[in-house]
Amino acid sequence: MQETLFCLRVGHRLPCSMSDSNTTNFTNPSTFILLGIPGLEAAHVWISIPFFAIYAAAILGNSTILFIVKREPRLHGPMYYFLCMLAVTDLVLSTSILPKTLSIFWFNSRETDFSSCLTQMYFIHCFSVLESGIFVAMALDRYVAICDPLRHSTILTNGVVAKIGLAVVLRGGMLALPFPFLARRWPYCTTNIIPQSYCEHIAVVKLACADIRISSYYGLFAIFSVIGLDVSFIAMSYTQILRAIFSLPTKDARLKTFGTCGSHLCVILVFYIPSLFSFLTHRFGHNVPLYFHVLMANMYLLVPPMLNPIIYGVRTKEIRGRLHQLFIHKGT
Template sequence: MSDSNKTDFTNPSTFILLGIPGLEAAHVWISIPFCTMYAIAILGNLTILFIVKKEPSLHGPMYYFLCMLAGSDLVVSTSIVPKMLSIFWFSSREINVSACLTQMYFIHCISSIESGTLAAMALDRYVAICDPLRHSTILTNPVVAKIGLAMVLRSTMVILPFPLLARRWPYCRTNIIPKPHCVHIAVLKLACTDTSISSYYGLFVLFCVTGVDVIFITVSYTQILRAIFSLPTKDTRLKTLGTCSSHLCVILAFYIPHLSSSVMYRFGQNVAVHFHVLIANMFLLLPHMLNPIIYGVMTRQIRDRLLLLFTHKGT
């Protein structure tokens, strides 16, 4: 009997997502902020895409990259939240192994695309401020399309080994994931073999993809700030800096939660599991909700078109 049970459990066909361990009784209440964040993310990012599509004056590099960011936000949010809500509302905890690995792939792949898009937007701001006369000739539509395609190809190819390697590992310890979604490190913990290859590759992706993007953004903004502070008047400096404010806020909204979650995971062993999982999920979804709000409030062109849209609807 024990051999039979062991055989049945080896390489299970499904994983069990616990949601927020220890807070199962409060899942319905916990679902309210996540559902609200998801609704804002969907509505806000669709609005950004609609406004940019309808307004010819916004058909430029900055707004094309913004559309990439909005599309990424939609995909990541939709990859995570519906299953999360089904756990919170209907206790639907089972997930097929293939579906789990697919969700894991989309979460990491699209997050990598977002990181690359933020780097591309930093390039756009660098050219617009440091070499404004050549902005339209350097960042032409074909160049923007090639940059966007490069970001997508880089992420899809670099993240692809995650599910391919995870598919190879035998799973015989447990099939329970103490989270409401599948991520790389959580799946690796279920394997009953040496997964150091996947762990080292995960570190490679962190440093050579996200790390390179952060370095590129830092170098770009170092040059941007040098150019801004060399401008003759304070008003000119503030006005030029204002063109970067929304992008800077989005960068902080993306990287600070990711960094905080990583630090908490590495060094927060004494933190309660339910608190860790709850905060990690908030951090994962927060940027996708904040991005359209930041650009809608802080970017005058989008704010004006948005006000015009609601004004026309009201009249």
């Protein structure tokens, strides 16, 4: 009796012969299949509602920040330049995953070709590193503004801000570049099904039928060098900031400054904690339910782009005032 195997493709079982299975070795698959959120397929349409709402809020909020800063000359300073960099990063980061994720949820459009998958992988990792670097730059700006306010304009000149921005962009681009190159070099001979809603590096290379230790080690190096260095610098900056806050003469000034810094720290934690959890779960979290892991992997890419305009923008007096003026002008 001829033995028959079954190949999984887009949720269907297709028969294939044993001889076919022995000849399925290929260096680069033509397509990958993204499953969305495995285990919650029946709820995809319902899950898409908060996902779409978060994405719409992120687009609206970050676009508004860019529009206000561009229109208002008084906001052309270091803090707002970094805020604009963060807004652009958030727009690219959320747009790199949400349209495809929503197409999976709404239209069951799960296929993505190999090159598109690697491109998405690069953008996700590049702009995640960029976002972390911008948080560091903003922490530096807040440190100088609070701890040495008289020298803020002479320390963080436009030239210095441009150099910091260029360094952040170059670091993100260079650190993310090996991810798609490493993923491209492996042979894929078992399955092309990614149990995710987007092409994350380790989720892709886990499908390879080869020793992927180089990819795994580089991923660990990248995540711990970025998070380790950036979080350490942010922690040192905010430690000095908090010391300066508690030395302020009046209680109202302390509460106002502490409230702003506290909200900034909350956004930073929302970005770093889920991203570290997602990264480590891929490697060590074998007992974590897959659907929970995938949801967390989406949250750290979706929630910060929605929260950043609110925390860094609406709570900033100058942007809030300009936004109020725009609404008052339209209403008259």
